[in-house]
Amino acid sequence: MAYKINTKKCLKCGLCATECPEKAIAVDDRVTEKDGLVRYTTRIDAKKCTDCGTCVSFEWWCPNKAIMKG
Template identity: 40%
Template sequence: MAYKVNTAECINCGACDSECPVECISEKDNARFIDADACIDCGACADACPTECIVQA
């Protein structure tokens, strides 16, 4: 199951970007977006998120 970003809580800081080993995180509508098809469900992005807005889908 892939991770997703709660865009209402995302501050668009980009802390998750460098932690993603498959580079499936991008910016969309002033927040981060995770491509569910590319996500390998490692959780590295969630661990790096300062607002804890990344959760399993």
């Protein structure tokens, strides 16, 4: 069972794409706002996700807890 990103809660910070140890989280889109803030649209590739649980652990957790088990 793969993990999923709740797009309503996602802050688009992009951290998950660099923190996933399996590189299962891809950046689909990258938008730079007028104030220079870059917002990332990320997606978990179910084929690569090993259910390691790192993205929902205390070791490293999505800052807005937007990732959950699918």
